[in-house]
Amino acid sequence: MHARGGHLYIQLMHAGRVSHPDNTPHHRRPVAPSEIAAGQDMFTPTGPQPMPVPRALATDEIADVVAEFRHAAAAAIAAGADGVEIHAANGYLLHQFLSPNANERTDAYGGSVENRSRFVVEVAAAVADEIGADRAGIRISPAFPLGGIDEGPRENVHAQYLDLVGRLAPLSLAYLHVHHLGDDELLRAMREAWPTAVLVVRYGRTREQIADDIDAGLADLAPLGRFALANPDVVERLRTGAALNELDPDTLYAGGARGYVDYPVLAGA
Ligand SMILES: Cc1cc2nc3c(=O)[nH]c(=O)nc-3n(C[C@H](O)[C@H](O)[C@H](O)COP(=O)(O)O)c2cc1C
Numbered sequence: 001m002h003a004r005g006g007h008l009y010i011q012l013m014h015a016g017r018v019s020h021p022d023n024t025p026h027h028r029r030p031v032a033p034s035e036i037a038a039g040q041d042m043f044t045p046t047g048p049q050p051m052p053v054p055r056a057l058a059t060d061e062i063a064d065v066v067a068e069f070r071h072a073a074a075a076a077i078a079a080g081a082d083g084v085e086i087h088a089a090n091g092y093l094l095h096q097f098l099s100p101n102a103n104e105r106t107d108a109y110g111g112s113v114e115n116r117s118r119f120v121v122e123v124a125a126a127v128a129d130e131i132g133a134d135r136a137g138i139r140i141s142p143a144f145p146l147g148g149i150d151e152g153p154r155e156n157v158h159a160q161y162l163d164l165v166g167r168l169a170p171l172s173l174a175y176l177h178v179h180h181l182g183d184d185e186l187l188r189a190m191r192e193a194w195p196t197a198v199l200v201v202r203y204g205r206t207r208e209q210i211a212d213d214i215d216a217g218l219a220d221l222a223p224l225g226r227f228a229l230a231n232p233d234v235v236e237r238l239r240t241g242a243a244l245n246e247l248d249p250d251t252l253y254a255g256g257a258r259g260y261v262d263y264p265v266l267a268g269a
Pocket residue numbers: 011087089090139179201202203204205223224225226227252253
């Protein structure tokens with residue numbers, strides 16, 4: 001990737017309760033902030049199975065998970081990545097800590113907006129300390145109801161994410177990546193509080209809509225998911241108005257290289 005002029009950030013993700021013992025080498029019970037199941041099925045080698053009730057992390061285990069993120073960040077850089085993205089979105093462990101319906105802890109990591117932010121802030125601070133803040137981005141998805149997450153009424157979501165962004169801002173991370181569901185007032189407030197770049201993605205934009213959030217002053221950058229998967233030369237195609245390859249949904253989440261490295265580039269590129 002570097003030889004071709006590319007940059008690589010590796011996303012660091014802990015699934016928390018969105019997991020199944022059959023999908024782990026030692027068939028371990030998943031861990032989470034509290035003993036509350038996601039309430040959904042997960043694909044396993046024997047077919048879909050309900051995700052079990054997780055084991056709540058003990059207070060003194062939380063520092064171990066923070067240390068694992070630190071270690072993973074160092075390993076990503078050692079492997080040649082330019083940086084990492086901390087995955088605090090989409091219903092996984094960090095998002096579970098932020099969400100009152102997944103986090104009923106009574107220690108310093110639950111029970112209030114500030115306490116629910118604490119784990120995410122500790123992970124971000126550790127990763128920034130390990131590899132440098134300018135090599136660490138973070139992804140959030142306020143109110144995204146994935147993996148059984150329910151962050152409550154709009155005012156709760158605002159309070160939680162403005163608290164979180166306010167506590168992360170002094171770290172001056174490389175960027176804030178928002179999976180945006182449409183609350184532009186919240187997005188604007190977060191962007192005002194954030195010192196570096198804000199990346200905004202909305203699910204399922206058309207080609208014509210990609211730059212809308214930048215034009216509206218809501219974002220600095222527009223990340224691309226599926227367009228980039230299906231088009232290794234997506235920037236060139238957008239720049240020149242060339243047609244885009246059609247994504248083959250059967251190859252998504254399938255494992256293996258097919259559908260990830262074999263879409264054609266434009267003739268002459
Ligand atoms: C096959 C596939 C895998 C994805 N994996 C991740 C992931 O590991 N982490 C993540 O934060 N988002 C993941 N996403 C969400 C994308 O990052 C992106 O936010 C979403 O696809 C919307 O953007 P798009 O309409 O440009 O594709 C995935 C999406 C797809 C289609």
